[in-house]
Amino acid sequence: MAKKPQLAIDTRPWRDTANNKPFVRIRNVSKKFGDIIAVDDVSLDIYKSELFCLLGGSGSGKSTLLRMLAGFENPTSGAIEIDGQDMTAVPPYDRPVNMMFQSYALFPHMSVEQNIAYGLKRDGLPRAEINARVEELLALVKLGDYGKRKPHQLSGGQRQRVALARALAKRPKLLLLDEPLGALDKKLREETQFELVKIQESLGVTFIVVTHDQEEAMTLATRIGVMNQGEIVMVGEPTDIYEFPNSRFVANFIGSANMVEGVVSEDEPDHIRIRSSELGCDIYVGHGVDCAPEQRLWWAIRPEKMVLSREKPAGLNGANVATGIVEEIAYLGDISVYQIALESGKRLRVSQTNSVRGNPDAITWEETVYVSWDEDAGSVLTS
Amino acid sequence: MTTARDPTIPPPRRLKPWNAVERGLARVGITGRMLVLIAPLLWLLVFFLVPLAVVFGISLTSKQFGRPPYTPLLTSEDGMVQLTLHLNNYIRLFTDNLYVAAYLSSIRIAAIATIITLLVGYPMAYAIARAPDRWRNILLMLVVLPFFTSFLLRVYALTGFMRGNGVINQFLGLFGVEPLVMMQTDFAVYVGIVYTYLPFMILPLYTTLVKLDVSLFEASADLGARPIHTFLFVTLPLSLPGIIAGSMLVFIPAIGEFVIPSLLGGPETLMIGRVLWDEFFSATNWPRASAVAVAMLVVVVVPIMLLQRAQGAVVEK
Numbered sequence: 254m255a256k257k258p259q260l261a262i263d264t265r266p267w268r269d270t271a272n273n274k275p276f277v278r279i280r281n282v283s284k285k286f287g288d289i290i291a292v293d294d295v296s297l298d299i300y301k302s303e304l305f306c307l308l309g310g311s312g313s314g315k316s317t318l319l320r321m322l323a324g325f326e327n328p329t330s331g332a333i334e335i336d337g338q339d340m341t342a343v344p345p346y347d348r349p350v351n352m353m354f355q356s357y358a359l360f361p362h363m364s365v366e367q368n369i370a371y372g373l374k375r376d377g378l379p380r381a382e383i384n385a386r387v388e389e390l391l392a393l394v395k396l397g398d399y400g401k402r403k404p405h406q407l408s409g410g411q412r413q414r415v416a417l418a419r420a421l422a423k424r425p426k427l428l429l430l431d432e433p434l435g436a437l438d439k440k441l442r443e444e445t446q447f448e449l450v451k452i453q454e455s456l457g458v459t460f461i462v463v464t465h466d467q468e469e470a471m472t473l474a475t476r477i478g479v480m481n482q483g484e485i486v487m488v489g490e491p492t493d494i495y496e497f498p499n500s501r502f503v504a505n506f507i508g509s510a511n512m513v514e515g516v517v518s519e520d521e522p523d524h525i526r527i528r529s530s531e532l533g534c535d536i537y538v539g540h541g542v543d544c545a546p547e548q549r550l551w552w553a554i555r556p557e558k559m560v561l562s563r564e565k566p567a568g569l570n571g572a573n574v575a576t577g578i579v580e581e582i583a584y585l586g587d588i589s590v591y592q593i594a595l596e597s598g599k600r601l602r603v604s605q606t607n608s609v610r611g612n613p614d615a616i617t618w619e620e621t622v623y624v625s626w627d628e629d630a631g632s633v634l635t636s
Numbered sequence: 637m638t639t640a641r642d643p644t645i646p647p648p649r650r651l652k653p654w655n656a657v658e659r660g661l662a663r664v665g666i667t668g669r670m671l672v673l674i675a676p677l678l679w680l681l682v683f684f685l686v687p688l689a690v691v692f693g694i695s696l697t698s699k700q701f702g703r704p705p706y707t708p709l710l711t712s713e714d715g716m717v718q719l720t721l722h723l724n725n726y727i728r729l730f731t732d733n734l735y736v737a738a739y740l741s742s743i744r745i746a747a748i749a750t751i752i753t754l755l756v757g758y759p760m761a762y763a764i765a766r767a768p769d770r771w772r773n774i775l776l777m778l779v780v781l782p783f784f785t786s787f788l789l790r791v792y793a794l795t796g797f798m799r800g801n802g803v804i805n806q807f808l809g810l811f812g813v814e815p816l817v818m819m820q821t822d823f824a825v826y827v828g829i830v831y832t833y834l835p836f837m838i839l840p841l842y843t844t845l846v847k848l849d850v851s852l853f854e855a856s857a858d859l860g861a862r863p864i865h866t867f868l869f870v871t872l873p874l875s876l877p878g879i880i881a882g883s884m885l886v887f888i889p890a891i892g893e894f895v896i897p898s899l900l901g902g903p904e905t906l907m908i909g910r911v912l913w914d915e916f917f918s919a920t921n922w923p924r925a926s927a928v929a930v931a932m933l934v935v936v937v938v939p940i941m942l943l944q945r946a947q948g949a950v951v952e953k
Contacts, residue, residue: 346859352854358849358851358852360870371861372860419859
């Protein structure tokens with residue numbers, strides 16, 4: 254490719270909410286199935302050309318929210334606005350929205366071409382225009398020679414691309430994707446991820462993707478909305494979600510984190526100190542936190558944010574150094590993950606880059622080591 | 637798949653009485669799989685092909701008074717066996733207008749009744765297929781429930797509804813409507829066929845409709861198809877196997893139907909089943925009746941077999 258496709262508009266409109274109108278507005282939407290609350294008072298703004306990921310485990314309400322955007326379910330309360338239009342009473346076939354289904358839902362009795370042309374035919378476009386558009390889409394998803402085949406003659410990856418082409422055919426303002434890569438094997442999934450982002454960027458269509466795979470969400474998304482039990486617990490860019498989780502749930506759900514319980518012993522505007530019996534040392538945090546002395550809270554740190562050493566490091570104001578014994582080592586090639594057993598019985602996972610080739614002096618099993626970290630390495634969580 | 641066993645490895649020792657049988661059969665080249673296939677073949681031979689051959693044989697004889705009431709096919713005279721084939725029964729089928737008219741009328745009545753059954757049964761099958769899980773089996777039970785009473789009884793019960801002073805006319809009489817003549821008409825025959833054969837239409841339709849993935853309908857709506865278009869372009873084509881199977885199950889027996897036209901139909905309701913009955917029992921013309929039966933088989937079954945083969949090719953894709 255000669256040059257990187259130009260982005261249609263600024264990629265981060267959510268950073269400037271005053272000057273940007275959200276494209277999709279979900280306002281206080283709840284959905285109840287009998288006694289079960291599937292979606293609980295969700296409010297969310299999504300901007301044009303975003304690739305927004307709804308991330309959550311099964312039963313978190315992410316698919317229900319997507320189905321409400323498509324119009325297959327009606328909110329029990331609240332309203333959904335797309336491009337300034339209230340969608341509450343609009344049936345699915347009149348919405349400027351298309352969906353790519355998890356099962357792909359390709360029509361088995363139609364060829365690839367007929368599948369892609371289906372939506373265009375319903376709009377009553379002239380035949381020549383439909384044919385041109387189908388050709389264009391087949392080229393976009395690199396299935397030029399497969400137009401005459403039936404879905405059952407295609408591989409899983411090819412079906413996925415047909416489903417994408419069919420969903421894009423009507424040039425929807427908003428494309429909904431339900432676990433778009435869920436049915437593909439790992440290698441194909443990684444390839445397709447980047448292709449999906451490329452297509453999204455070149456077309457400038459707003460994508461909302463539902464996924465349970467946090468890695469997929471991190472790779473694809475401009476922003477991620479983490480859902481748990483019907484609620485959106487955090488919305489942010491992938492780096493925000495990973496580096497600055499706002500709750501224990503988010504810290505645990507995205508990547509792996511060491512979670513430590515502690516009590517505030519020093520509460521100053523520029524730093525706080527947390528006493529943790531689990532770590533066997535104090536935690537010095539280099540910024541102010543909205544908390545009270547003697548408050549019980551949690552501190553989460555990612556495995557790669559800590560350093561292992563044989564000699565005791567200086568530490569920070571007599572804090573941020575814990576000691577323990579190496580219990581397990583998982584060698585993953587690029588990194589090694591060490592499980593350190595602390596005196597309290599607490600286990601920490603620490604990962605270290607294997608920067609020296611075949612290092613004979615690497616820290617090994619049963620060694621007593623010191624674990625240290627920076628003053629801003631962890632997140633203080635109050636919920 | 638090869639089943640040849642390496643001769644150096646002894647077969648596993650199993651002390652079952654079956655083994656001896658199996659080994660004995662294997663020696664004459666009969667495997668277990670063949671036995672399984674032989675059972676239905678034997679059934680078909682004894683209860684379908686042999687009687688059919690007998691009927692075909694009788695159709696080539698001539699009527700005579702006596703017992704049996706037809707001339708023998710084979711006669712022996714002076715040590716010579718003579719085979720006499722009378723083709724005039726078949727010739728009469730084509731020359732006598734009664735038979736041709738009865739065939740055409742049967743096909744017409746069966747076809748119209750099948751279409752009505754389809755129109756009535758499709759929405760019912762669709763509703764059952766889309767009903768909540770816990771309702772489905774109850775609704776299916778209700779569809780099958782009439783089979784628990786005698787077919788004859790149910791057809792008789794219809795006369796109670798449709799006769800001059802029956803339930804329907806009494807109800808209409810409350811509004812001052814003159815009694816309608818329903819019995820002894822083609823209308824009554826249609827009602828009878830649709831009513832008795834409806835389950836045969838609903839069940840195959842239900843099995844195809846219930847298997848359809850709901851997300852296909854959602855995808856269709858999502859792509860801008862109104863419900864009627866979703867039905868025409870997605871639901872209907874995908875339920876075609878069920879439509880064909882159900883229609884066959886209604887159409888084929890309806891052609892030869894005897895009880896319904898004789899109980900509900902009038903003198904002008906001409907159906908081949910009644911003609912057949914009359915030939916056998918009123919005219920005691922067994923050869924003619926057999927010829928009617930064989931001709932019906934050819935006229936109806938052969939096109940249907942061809943149609944089913946064509947459908948098989950379509951479904952296979």
